[in-house]
Amino acid sequence: MGREQAYCTVSTDIVVFGILEDKLKALLVKCDDEPERDSWALPYGRLESGEGLEACAYRALRVQAGFESVYMEQLYTFEERRRDPGVHGIAVAYYALVPFDRLGVPGPDTGRTVGWFGLGALPSMARGHRKIAEMAHRRLVAKLGYSTVALQFMPESFTLSELQNAYEIIQGERLDKRNFRKWVLALGHIEKTGDERRAGNCRPAKLYRSRFPSRLEFIK
Amino acid sequence: MGREQAYCTVSTDIVVFGILEDKLKALLVKCDDEPERDSWALPYGRLESGEGLEACAYRALRVQAGFESVYMEQLYTFEERRRDPGVHGIAVAYYALVPFDRLGVPGPDTGRTVGWFGLGALPSMARGHRKIAEMAHRRLVAKLGYSTVALQFMPESFTLSELQNAYEIIQGERLDKRNFRKWVLALGHIEKTGDERRAGNCRPAKLYRSRFPSRLEFIK
DNA sequence: CCAAAAGTGTTTGAGGTACACCCATGT
DNA sequence: ACATGGGTGTACCTCAAACACTTTTGG
Numbered sequence: 018m019g020r021e022q023a024y025c026t027v028s029t030d031i032v033v034f035g036i037l038e039d040k041l042k043a044l045l046v047k048c049d050d051e052p053e054r055d056s057w058a059l060p061y062g063r064l065e066s067g068e069g070l071e072a073c074a075y076r077a078l079r080v081q082a083g084f085e086s087v088y089m090e091q092l093y094t095f096e097e098r099r100r101d102p103g104v105h106g107i108a109v110a111y112y113a114l115v116p117f118d119r120l121g122v123p124g125p126d127t128g129r130t131v132g133w134f135g136l137g138a139l140p141s142m143a144r145g146h147r148k149i150a151e152m153a154h155r156r157l158v159a160k161l162g163y164s165t166v167a168l169q170f171m172p173e174s175f176t177l178s179e180l181q182n183a184y185e186i187i188q189g190e191r192l193d194k195r196n197f198r199k200w201v202l203a204l205g206h207i208e209k210t211g212d213e214r215r216a217g218n219c220r221p222a223k224l225y226r227s228r229f230p231s232r233l234e235f236i237k
Numbered sequence: 238m239g240r241e242q243a244y245c246t247v248s249t250d251i252v253v254f255g256i257l258e259d260k261l262k263a264l265l266v267k268c269d270d271e272p273e274r275d276s277w278a279l280p281y282g283r284l285e286s287g288e289g290l291e292a293c294a295y296r297a298l299r300v301q302a303g304f305e306s307v308y309m310e311q312l313y314t315f316e317e318r319r320r321d322p323g324v325h326g327i328a329v330a331y332y333a334l335v336p337f338d339r340l341g342v343p344g345p346d347t348g349r350t351v352g353w354f355g356l357g358a359l360p361s362m363a364r365g366h367r368k369i370a371e372m373a374h375r376r377l378v379a380k381l382g383y384s385t386v387a388l389q390f391m392p393e394s395f396t397l398s399e400l401q402n403a404y405e406i407i408q409g410e411r412l413d414k415r416n417f418r419k420w421v422l423a424l425g426h427i428e429k430t431g432d433e434r435r436a437g438n439c440r441p442a443k444l445y446r447s448r449f450p451s452r453l454e455f456i457k
Numbered sequence: 458c459c460a461a462a463a464g465t466g467t468t469t470g471a472g473g474t475a476c477a478c479c480c481a482t483g484t
Numbered sequence: 485a486c487a488t489g490g491g492t493g494t495a496c497c498t499c500a501a502a503c504a505c506t507t508t509t510g511g
Binding site: 022023025026027063066067068095107109162 | 240241242243244245246247283284285286287288289290311313314315316325327329379382383455
């Protein structure tokens with residue numbers, strides 16, 4: 018105990034957020050090895066030698082969740098108390114945001130059993146992953162208020178209604194259409210593409226794109 | 238390369254902020270072992286077996302910087318590329334805020350050579366510590382805007398002028414006295430102690446205390 | 458009575474909030 | 485012609501910003 022330097026295993030845990038069925042959800046995978054077989058967990062990857070932390074996180078995202086090149090950001094670093102005392106585990110948590118046009122139904126094509134769970138309805142999860150998911154959720158909600166995170170849920174081009182919808186779902190309250198548009202356009206982070214999208218029996222919607230894709234801007 | 242799981246050494250690096258001589262400064266220590274002997278670095282601690290991450294950070298703060306029970310928060314986790322490829326180092330960075338009444342001059346009483354450096358005037362530092370200090374600085378400035386961090390620089394009781402001074406120094410601009418007072422009092426995070434402090438040839442200042450000491454509140 | 462910091466109100470402008478109707482399209 | 489979501493303007497209110505003088509103390 019104490020004195021001698023600890024050697025640790027390091028893993029990255031990813032909270033993958035997506036907007037499905039008008040709900041904010043996180044993607045979980047079924048554990049496939051003991052001792053937690055068949056319980057749900059966040060997608061994760063063990064850090065391999067020579068590998069960078071972020072590379073490890075992106076690998077986990079790709080291999081276990083089936084997503085590539087989506088926005089990802091480091092969340093927090095936790096320690097995992099292991100059965101074997103003296104061998105520490107360090108878990109660096111990230112969260113990732115998947116644009117809604119890339120959420121395949123019934124799910125991404127990995128070899129794993131995956132499921133999307135609403136943030137009010139998370140199942141019990143291995144290794145304290147639930148509190149990680151909840152922390153990521155709080156962070157996401159907070160960031161809505163002072164950054165352009167919400168744009169990361171949008172495809173390359175999107176309508177203002179779709180964007181407003183994302184805001185409403187994430188912060189859980191209805192917004193006034195006119196005020197939302199005035200506000201978001203005044204911010205100057207999005208611009209018209211010039212195209213429109215026809216969808217159903219209604220007037221076509223103008224399309225917008227982010228001016229600074231894959232970059233988070235601070236607002237106000 | 239790849240495949241086999243990496244074992245890592247873990248350390249915590251602490252960015253200790255203090256307000257001295259009307260400047261925001263960070264405390265650095267002289268490295269006392271090779272190969273970086275005599276270059277400046279952030280206070281840091283190697284994680285020992287059985288030790289928690291935060292405990293490790295507090296130990297580093299106590300042993301190397303000489304401070305205890307100050308506000309500390311995790312900042313970010315970095316990887317340290319080492320000379321020996323295959324042995325990863327993970328550095329979990331924290332930042333700490335020291336109330337101005339506890340900044341002994343000429344410095345805290347540890348066995349180490351320490352120095353306070355203004356954030357515009359950081360020396361070159363070992364192991365990429367400079368970018369860590371700068372990230373901590375950005376985070377601190379950002380948090381001023383949406384939380385009560387500034388209170389962590391205050392002693393148990395303080396005057397409104399002292400608090401205003403901290404804001405001015407951290408965000409580097411003068412504030413209007415009346416507007417500042419209206420704003421900070423309306424937030425409701427501080428309250429009068431009932432006492433005053435006489436200092437020099439001037440009217441005594443009313444003292445205030447934090448309502449939620451050692452807790453960060455979000456504002457607006 | 459002078460120096461030094463503490464303390465205190467009012468006016469103005471910007472931006473956020475509330476609110477209801479017409480438009481373009483497909484069926 | 486009707487159903488569906490897309491799109492637009494105005495009045496009000498709240499809060500942030502600008503701004504100058506009086507008060508209390510010690511020397």
